[in-house]
Amino acid sequence: xxxxxxxxxxxxxxxxxVGCACAYYLSHSFKRVLVVEPGPVGxxxxxxxxxxxxxxxxxxxxxxxxxxxxxxxxxxxxxxSPGCEVRxxxxxxxxxxxxxxxxxxxxxxxxxxxxxxxxxxxAKSLHQAEPNLHASMVGGLRVPGDSVIYPMTAAGWLLDxxxxxxxxxxxxxxxxxxxxxxxxxxxxxxxxxxxxVNAAGxxxxxxxxxxxxxxxxxxxxxxxxxxGFVHHQLIELGYLxxxxxxxxxxVAFNAQPRATGQVLLGSxxxxxxxxxKIDRRLVSKMIDRAALYIPAIxxxxxxxxxxxxxxxxxDSLPLIGAMPEDPTLLIAAGHEGLGISTSLATGxxxxxxATGAQSSIDPTPYAPVRKAHG
Amino acid sequence: xANPITIRIDGKAMLVNAGTSAAAAILNSGVSGVRRSVSGExxxxxxxxxxxxxxxxxxxxxxxxxxxxVTCTDGMEISTDD
Amino acid sequence: MTEATRFDVLIVGAxxxxxxxxxxxxxxxxxxxxxxxxxxxxxxxxxxxxxKANPEVRVQLLELGKKGVKIVCGTTVIDAPSAGVIxxxxxxxxxxxxxxxxxxAVGARELFLPFPGWTLPNVMGVGGLQAxxxxxxxxxxxxxxxxGSGPLLIAVGAYLKQHGATVMAIAEQASMSRLAKFTLxxxxxxxxxxxxxxxxxxxxxxxxxxxxxxxxxxxxxxESVKLNKLPGRIQCDYLACAFGFVPxxxxxxxxxxxxxxxxxxxxxxxxTSLEGVFCAGEPTGIGxxxxxxxxxxxxxxxxxxxxxxxxxxxxxxxxWRVFAQELDKAFSHRKELKSLASPETxxxxxxxxKACDLSKWESARAAKLHTRCGMGPCQGRIxxxxxxxxxxxxxxxxRPPLVPTSLSGLESDDPTSCNQIN
Numbered sequence: 001x002x003x004x005x006x007x008x009x010x011x012x013x014x015x016x017x018v019g020c021a022c023a024y025y026l027s028h029s030f031k032r033v034l035v036v037e038p039g040p041v042g043x044x045x046x047x048x049x050x051x052x053x054x055x056x057x058x059x060x061x062x063x064x065x066x067x068x069x070x071x072x073x074x075x076x077x078x079x080x081s082p083g084c085e086v087r088x089x090x091x092x093x094x095x096x097x098x099x100x101x102x103x104x105x106x107x108x109x110x111x112x113x114x115x116x117x118x119x120x121x122x123a124k125s126l127h128q129a130e131p132n133l134h135a136s137m138v139g140g141l142r143v144p145g146d147s148v149i150y151p152m153t154a155a156g157w158l159l160d161x162x163x164x165x166x167x168x169x170x171x172x173x174x175x176x177x178x179x180x181x182x183x184x185x186x187x188x189x190x191x192x193x194x195x196x197v198n199a200a201g202x203x204x205x206x207x208x209x210x211x212x213x214x215x216x217x218x219x220x221x222x223x224x225x226x227x228g229f230v231h232h233q234l235i236e237l238g239y240l241x242x243x244x245x246x247x248x249x250x251v252a253f254n255a256q257p258r259a260t261g262q263v264l265l266g267s268x269x270x271x272x273x274x275x276x277k278i279d280r281r282l283v284s285k286m287i288d289r290a291a292l293y294i295p296a297i298x299x300x301x302x303x304x305x306x307x308x309x310x311x312x313x314x315d316s317l318p319l320i321g322a323m324p325e326d327p328t329l330l331i332a333a334g335h336e337g338l339g340i341s342t343s344l345a346t347g348x349x350x351x352x353x354a355t356g357a358q359s360s361i362d363p364t365p366y367a368p369v370r371k372a373h374g
Numbered sequence: 375x376a377n378p379i380t381i382r383i384d385g386k387a388m389l390v391n392a393g394t395s396a397a398a399a400i401l402n403s404g405v406s407g408v409r410r411s412v413s414g415e416x417x418x419x420x421x422x423x424x425x426x427x428x429x430x431x432x433x434x435x436x437x438x439x440x441x442x443x444v445t446c447t448d449g450m451e452i453s454t455d456d
Numbered sequence: 457m458t459e460a461t462r463f464d465v466l467i468v469g470a471x472x473x474x475x476x477x478x479x480x481x482x483x484x485x486x487x488x489x490x491x492x493x494x495x496x497x498x499x500x501x502x503x504x505x506x507x508k509a510n511p512e513v514r515v516q517l518l519e520l521g522k523k524g525v526k527i528v529c530g531t532t533v534i535d536a537p538s539a540g541v542i543x544x545x546x547x548x549x550x551x552x553x554x555x556x557x558x559x560x561a562v563g564a565r566e567l568f569l570p571f572p573g574w575t576l577p578n579v580m581g582v583g584g585l586q587a588x589x590x591x592x593x594x595x596x597x598x599x600x601x602x603x604g605s606g607p608l609l610i611a612v613g614a615y616l617k618q619h620g621a622t623v624m625a626i627a628e629q630a631s632m633s634r635l636a637k638f639t640l641x642x643x644x645x646x647x648x649x650x651x652x653x654x655x656x657x658x659x660x661x662x663x664x665x666x667x668x669x670x671x672x673x674x675x676x677x678x679e680s681v682k683l684n685k686l687p688g689r690i691q692c693d694y695l696a697c698a699f700g701f702v703p704x705x706x707x708x709x710x711x712x713x714x715x716x717x718x719x720x721x722x723x724x725x726x727x728t729s730l731e732g733v734f735c736a737g738e739p740t741g742i743g744x745x746x747x748x749x750x751x752x753x754x755x756x757x758x759x760x761x762x763x764x765x766x767x768x769x770x771x772x773x774x775x776w777r778v779f780a781q782e783l784d785k786a787f788s789h790r791k792e793l794k795s796l797a798s799p800e801t802x803x804x805x806x807x808x809x810k811a812c813d814l815s816k817w818e819s820a821r822a823a824k825l826h827t828r829c830g831m832g833p834c835q836g837r838i839x840x841x842x843x844x845x846x847x848x849x850x851x852x853x854x855r856p857p858l859v860p861t862s863l864s865g866l867e868s869d870d871p872t873s874c875n876q877i878n
Binding site: 376390391392393394395397398399401402406407408411412413415416417418419420421422423424425426427428430438442443445 | 493494495500506507508532565566568575576577578579580581583584585586587588589591592593594676677678802805806807808832833834837838860
């Protein structure tokens with residue numbers, strides 16, 4: 001496959017987890033795959049991610065992508081290096097009142113119908129599963145198939161696997177311009193390929209103007225080591241609302257036990273462009289919210305606070321697919337808070353387009369230029 | 375001892391001079407490894423001024439206290455990692 | 457969070473620079489406050505002993521008390537969220553300080569360079585071991601090796617001997633010839649010469665030059681030390697080892713004061729690149745007590761408009777700056793120190809990251825993200841200067857909190873924050 005006189009079969013612009021996943025799957029079918037990344041591999045939004053592999057039910061398209069991706073991750077977990085810190089913690093969605101609990105039952109039904117194991121927890125079993133949750137928590141949904149990984153190392157691992165199949169990395173190189181057949185580096189070098197993948201996350205619109213992607217800032221807090229403080233990734237049911245409502249700012253409780261015993265706490269969302277300063281007021285709000293769910297979290301020591309930018313689209317679904325007017329220009333960006341989770345499905349879908357294979361899920365909802373909804 | 379107070383280190387009672395830091399008290403009791411590193415190595419106080427975090431112990435039930443920055447009080451309970 | 461505590465002049469640090477700055481500033485009648493993280497003022501060099509302030513410090517504190525200077529001890533600055541505001545963390549929680557003028561007198565900490573065995577219990581810093589003895593560590597009858605670099609080695613060697621320890625050796629990495637030159641320049645500083653001579657009594661013979669620790673050994677704790685200059689291992693109970701000082705740049709960085717060559721840039725009035733923010737003492741250049749004190753005075757006078765009094769001290773400051781430069785030259789680090797660590801030597805102590813895992817990365821950030829080096833509770837204070845020395849890595853922007861802080865300390869008492877679930 002691929003014309004002999006091109007430099008590469010495919011060039012992936014962006015060495016975050018999405019770019020690395022694209023390179024991984026492309027390298028199964030193509031010998032000459034290049035990844036171009038200006039900074040450390042996985043050093044952008046990937047490094048700021050929580051590393052939660054989760055199946056989401058907020059829309060059929062989101063479910064299809066996250067479910068497919070989770071199955072792909074499960075297939076890779078046994079091979080991944082220890083540094084990827086794969087842990088099958090599972091998720092517990094927490095209901096704080098009767099109304100939220102009724103949604104829990106709906107969720108469980110949806111997952112069950114679609115082959116995802118999910119268990120409704122009443123108040124007693126919820127507190128047995130997570131003793132540090134506030135006594136007033138009414139119940140929850142436990143999804144044991146969800147996992148936690150260390151995003152940066154996972155991205156690196158995917159790229160290393162791709163390299164075993166012949167893929168290359170050009171690191172420390174900026175990209176000035178790209179189209180479906182060529183990539184021009186900052187130093188003027190022009191590289192040609194049969195396919196070009198724009199996996200530049202929040203920076204994707206700089207290279208393909210008009211892509212509806214905005215940076216959405218999030219804060220994360222990590223604590224000192226408190227092994228056993230929480231056992232599952234804990235998310236409040238209001239999280240989905242926070243993610244979907246494109247309001248100026250919101251917080252939602254989201255806590256994760258890391259392999260180290262540290263507790264990783266999120267989440268906040270703001271549209272403030274690329275302002276990377278810590279917003280103390282919003283961090284405080286985030287902690288206040290977390291304390292409603294886990295009062296004892298207030299006593300844990302915070303070692304660091306950092307921010308990341310989620311590449312966000314208006315409908316919260318990523319852009320995965322070919323540009324209509326430039327069919328060999330493939331977009332793989334805009335994954336909001338699910339980049340780590342859905343990177344593998346994205347990579348698979350991109351590789352399917354490049355090889356002409358039929359994808360196992362319908363890729364239409366992720367088309368970079370969305371068809372107008374009726 | 376000018377001004378003795380009683381503290382307990384890993385359950386064992388000992389007399390220390392008021393004004394002694396928890397770190398100094400631990401070392402005086404014969405314990406050199408105050409904590410275990412993330413890979414299990416024994417570690418003790420290094421900088422003596424609160425920047426290295428190697429002297430952390432549980433003091434009066436609170437985890438991750440820098441023992442070199444804490445002055446012993448009468449009845450203080452100190453637990454090391456071992 | 458308690459009510460804001462307001463001062464005309466807020467000084468961070470109650471060491472020689474901070475106390476001098478407070479005295480100078482208070483002379484103007486301005487309201488002056490000092491915040492310091494130790495329980496008793498004095499900083500590092502004048503650290504309290506046995507729960508009592510150093511005698512020199514006691515005198516200063518009396519004077520400052522008469523001038524109405526308020527000292528808030530046991531409080532660490534964790535954030536500078538906006539202009540005119542500093543947030544401190546103490547025993548009782550978080551305090552918000554408001555100020556018109558800020559003087560940063562945040563001092564320095566020891567430079568630790570990794571070598572095989574440096575993580576064994578009972579291997580401490582030089583000032584570190586002294587601080588522990590001042591806090592009650594009993595070293596009577598203990599065998600101690602002192603190593604590293606700088607005049608502190610001799611000062612602490614003498615101190616340990618005074619406190620009943622047997623000092624086995626003092627391993628100074630600087631060469632005899634460099635130190636001889638330095639001693640000659642000391643002739644211009646009679647007080648220092650006298651100080652030096654007094655300290656040398658009884659321990660001068662223990663000093664090895666161009667000497668360093670090749671490895672420290674023991675199971676579960678230190679048992680012996682091998683110096684390059686001496687055959688065989690030296691059995692000992694403690695090793696005090698550090699290679700001079702590095703400035704505490706965290707708060708100046710958070711404030712975004714201009715920093716060049718690892719020092720806070722100040723003008724002749726000790727003003728940083730930020731208007732109304734001054735810096736005095738070690739963060740502007742490691743130079744010891746006298747330089748810190750005169751810089752502190754200048755900053756205190758300048759911050760309160762006492763311009764003539766500030767200017768009158770420029771000559772004295774210059775004298776001590778020259779001394780500081782001579783000190784720096786004399787004790788500069790030899791290249792062998794870069795190869796002390798073996799590939800298996802832990803460099804980041806918080807996360808147990810070894811030298812062999814670090815040398816392959818091109819930047820501090822890449823190393824951090826891949827190995828967690830610098831992500832532990834010390835927030836890179838120990839491994840940062842070491843990796844800067846070993847690999848030339850520069851370190852990135854500083855974020856709050858400046859020290860690990862309980863999450864409750866990061867909460868505000870903003871009534872509009874969402875304190876109910878809806």
